[in-house]
Amino acid sequence: LSPVEYSCTEMPAKQHGTVLKSYPVAAEAGEWRCHAMRVLIKLLGLSLLSARRTLLISGLLGELCRVYGDCWMLYLFLSIFTDIFSTLLAFSGLRAQVMFR
Numbered sequence: 001l002s003p004v005e006y007s008c009t010e011m012p013a014k015q016h017g018t019v020l021k022s023y024p025v026a027a028e029a030g031e032w033r034c035h036a037m038r039v040l041i042k043l044l045g046l047s048l049l050s051a052r053r054t055l056l057i058s059g060l061l062g063e064l065c066r067v068y069g070d071c072w073m074l075y076l077f078l079s080i081f082t083d084i085f086s087t088l089l090a091f092s093g094l095r096a097q098v099m100f101r
Contacts, residue, residue: 004082004085004086004089004096004097004098004099007024007025007094007095007096007097009025024094024095025094025095026093026094026095027089027090027093027094027095027096028095031090031095032087032090032091034090035083035086035087035090035096036087038083038086039080039083039084039087042076042079042080042083043080045072045076046073046076046077046080049069049072049073049076050073082098086098
């Protein structure tokens with residue numbers, strides 16, 4: 001199950017007049033590169049946060065930095081998958097719509 005789906009636009013159907021039909025929105029040329037770059041940036045951030053465990057900061061400041069860094073690690077880990085699905089949809093020619101951020 002993916003938190004990303006393709007974006008749709010509603011247009012009136014020609015045969016039915018007022019009935020609206022949903023059609024997928026095409027991705028712009030090269031849109032997948034933007035999503036792929038986001039994946040790479042988040043992977044870099046995740047690796048930097050993983051490497052920070054080697055830093056020795058003691059006391060309350062160290063504990064606060066550890067908790068704050070763990071929250072960011074969780075966010076980056078989950079959002080990487082969202083951006084991967086967005087990249088795949090854009091690469092297949094559809095505009096991605098993220099259900100949550």
